[in-house]
Amino acid sequence: MNHLPKPQPEALAHSICVSERIAERLILARGWLSFAEYMQLALYEPGFGYYSAGASKFGGAGDFVTAPEISPLFAEVVAGQIDVVLRAIGLGDLLELGPGTGAFAAGAIDVFNRCGTPIERYRMLEVSADLRERQTERLERVGQERPLREWCDRLPETFSGVIFGNEILDALPCERFVTRDGQYWRLGVGLAVESSSSEPRFEWRVRPADGSAPGDDEFRQEAAHLQQSLRLQGIELPNDYCGEWQAGLDGWFESMATSLKAGVMLLADYGLPRVQLYHPERTRGSLRCYYRHHAHDDPFLWPGLNDITAWVDFTRVAEAAERAGLRVQGFTTQMAFLAGGGIEQAMSRALETANSVSPGMTTAEQAQLASGLRRLLMPGGMGESVKFVMLGRGDEIDLPSFALRDLRHTL
Ligand SMILES: C[S@@+](CC[C@H](N)C(=O)[O-])C[C@H]1O[C@@H](n2cnc3c(N)ncnc32)[C@H](O)[C@@H]1O
The missing domain is CATH 3.40.50.12710 (Rossmann fold)
Incomplete structure (x- = not known):
């Protein structure tokens, strides 16, 4: 991450507050949060998250340009x-x-x-x-x-x-998965133990969706659906394959459709149809973070100061909308x-x-x-x-x- 410009001291202080807030939630959740929960806190926690606090995000002086x-x-x-x-x-x-x-x-x-x-x-x-x-x-x-x-x-x-x-x-919070011997495991977040500094640091933690954490059932259903529909196209993801999906798309479209009595939704987003997004060669997924116009792949760096995004599976969008x-x-x-x-x-x-x-x-x-x-x-x-x-x-x-x-x- 040496290519990234260093944040100003007050921005770093804000990021430490965001990290502490996330660490509190992690402790309450017995040491493991899904990536979607982490992303929700880092981007949208009222008063703290990237989109909810006052930092300049858009345009030349921000982190990305739309x-x-x-x-x-x-x-x-x-x-x-x-x-x-x-x-x-x-x-x-x-x-x-x-x-x-x-x-x-x-x-x-x-x-x-x-x-x-x-x-x-x-x-x-x-x-x-x-x-x-x-x-x-x-x-x-x-x-x-x-x-x-x-x-x-x-x-x-x-x-x-x-x-x-x-x-x-x-920009919606996404779940991350990694494949282990034909199973989809949850790639979530834990507190890094070897941290030498006093501020909390985070790291990836993998666990099977065995029913012991909130959201395991939804994850299993979503994973089974993805695996099955890829298999129908002759695609089997290799071991250690990493990917993402936006969490709760069915509910999101349900609420949009309930509101929309006449007319259309028009959405523009980075993404691909399913068979292209989960191509066996895209082994690291599409999760990207943006800081001052630099793209990187570490969502645990300076929480609250980076945008975090993942590409959209438009086949899943079509299914949820339908x-x-x-x-x-x-x-x-x-x-x-x-x-x-x-x-x-x-x-x-x-x-x-x-x-x-x-x-x-x-x-x-x-x-x-x-x-x-x-x-x-x-x-x-x-x-x-x-x-x-x-x-x-x-x-x-x-x-x-x-x-x-x-x-x-x-x-
Ligand atoms: C990458 S920015 C895009 C902003 C703007 N549409 C543009 O093109 O410049 C993503 C935006 O999505 C908003 N957002 C995230 N979740 C949302 C939701 N559930 N409903 C409405 N907006 C949401 C965020 O607050 C943020 O402003």
């Missing part, structure tokens, strides 16, 4: 497709899950005003008080009155319209979604609009717009690693974004 931060063209195209859905269903709201800095919302509100989109409210589900404040400030700068903006900390009981989320599923009564109406790569939704035309329009008034766009600004476009579409990068999935009930809505490359058969 698509809405990379280029305004992302919101321009995605909001254009949301406009198509809202027109198809008549009138509805938009509910954005985890809106980050509000970059997507700012761009989308602009599109809705320009297009006269039939939308009443732009709702944002945000549990972090600190991020809400950032979103409010960002949206105040947009200045438009409509649609009405509302924040909530839980799903509305009933909702009609579009539920949109960028990089939400890959169990909850939703159908997969579209599945494709980010590159195909944005290209099908007209990102090149959006780029030309942005240049034309900016250059129609004096002094126009500088060469540096034009180069920045072009570089953002390339990053969004990059085949070896997020253009292909990020997938868009649309889930809905009722009649299928044809979106140009999904027409270019329909990948539903790969799920």
